Amino acid sequence: MDINELLKKENLNRDEIVYLLGLSDEKEINLLLERADEVRRIYCGDEVHLRGIIDFSNYCEQDCLYCGLRKSNKKLPRYRMTPDEVVEVAHKIINKGIFTIVLQSGEDGYYDTDQIAYIIYSIKQKADVAITLSLGERDFEEYRTWKIAGADRYLIKHETANPKLYAAFHENQKLNERLEHIRFLKEIGYQVGSGNMIGLPNQTLEDIADDILLCKEYDLDMAAFGPFIPAPDTPWENKKAGDVVLTLKTMAVARIVLKDAHIPATTALATLDEDGRIKGLKAGANVVMPDFTPSPYREKYQIYADRRCVNDNPDYCRSCLQLQIESIGRKVSSSRGDSFKLLSHKN
Ligand code: SF4
Numbered sequence: 001m002d003i004n005e006l007l008k009k010e011n012l013n014r015d016e017i018v019y020l021l022g023l024s025d026e027k028e029i030n031l032l033l034e035r036a037d038e039v040r041r042i043y044c045g046d047e048v049h050l051r052g053i054i055d056f057s058n059y060c061e062q063d064c065l066y067c068g069l070r071k072s073n074k075k076l077p078r079y080r081m082t083p084d085e086v087v088e089v090a091h092k093i094i095n096k097g098i099f100t101i102v103l104q105s106g107e108d109g110y111y112d113t114d115q116i117a118y119i120i121y122s123i124k125q126k127a128d129v130a131i132t133l134s135l136g137e138r139d140f141e142e143y144r145t146w147k148i149a150g151a152d153r154y155l156i157k158h159e160t161a162n163p164k165l166y167a168a169f170h171e172n173q174k175l176n177e178r179l180e181h182i183r184f185l186k187e188i189g190y191q192v193g194s195g196n197m198i199g200l201p202n203q204t205l206e207d208i209a210d211d212i213l214l215c216k217e218y219d220l221d222m223a224a225f226g227p228f229i230p231a232p233d234t235p236w237e238n239k240k241a242g243d244v245v246l247t248l249k250t251m252a253v254a255r256i257v258l259k260d261a262h263i264p265a266t267t268a269l270a271t272l273d274e275d276g277r278i279k280g281l282k283a284g285a286n287v288v289m290p291d292f293t294p295s296p297y298r299e300k301y302q303i304y305a306d307r308r309c310v311n312d313n314p315d316y317c318r319s320c321l322q323l324q325i326e327s328i329g330r331k332v333s334s335s336r337g338d339s340f341k342l343l344s345h346k347n
Helices: 004-009 014-021 026-046 083-095 115-124 140-149 163-171 175-185 204-216 244-258 267-274 278-281 315-328 340-346
Strands: 047-051 052-057 099-106 130-134 151-156 192-199 222-226
Touching: 004 014, 004 026, 014 204, 026 244, 047 267, 047 315, 052 083, 083 099, 083 115, 099 115, 099 151, 115 130, 115 140, 140 175, 151 222, 163 175, 163 267, 175 192, 192 204, 204 222, 204 244, 222 244, 222 267, 244 267, 244 278, 267 278, 278 315
Parallel strands: 052 099, 099 130, 130 151, 151 192, 192 222
Antiparallel strands: none
């Protein structure tokens, strides 16, 4: 296939996506990344959207084989922040000029419908910020209640579009159920983010192509493609981490295919490569999700090992990111950074 012709195409099919993911020639990879950067500029502009994450509980009722928060990991010290602590941290994030708050936890039913609704409502009283929930699979009625309380977005990774691969690392959850949650969340008006992990054992380039196509089929508002990183004290602790270049190629192809979806430069990528955020932003990404969970909790949110910036003071994070973003001629957005799809429907 001629790479220049391929990169000019409006729509890529599965074989073409697999071909691009398999590129090994450095010049051709650079052409792919440059095209993704161009598509990002056309559809998303030069602004980078910051999403401030609060990891408010590291308890989880699930047992995903790769994840450090899995319930069978008895070595992880557990914590739960109180609803008022969460609201207080959210207000600090807003005061730093960040207008999306991501409330994230393991699947932790300790926080009932009303507690989460209270947190959402209380944060919304302070400012016109967007609230993203990342709480795993919860009850459909809860999703509705939280939407009414003011939640805007839901982040729930499909992890892999291959049902067999999915079943290999989930004990109780099924891919078709997860996809049902994604469909329902879209239906009731959430801006929905999903995504995969790159470098799962036995994952093929075809699987990754299917991940990208699934994000397209579901018309997702955000799609995250991050490398798998093994976590200590889990059954997958000795597996090999995902590859940085393959992750960048995936992000770039995803940008070309998904066009106006938000794509983050993930913390996982920055964990494997200290320039990962910048490389990601140059490979099609337009979002960064800094962690504002306060100490002594943040060190304990160990989905995987040695998370980037985990030992930094969150107060430092905002200015550090701004410098990184401006160093490549981009600027930090001062908007909520809603879905481009939503904005284009409004116009
Ligand atoms: S991946 Fe999510 S659901 Fe699975 S164990 Fe980790 S926190 Fe729980």
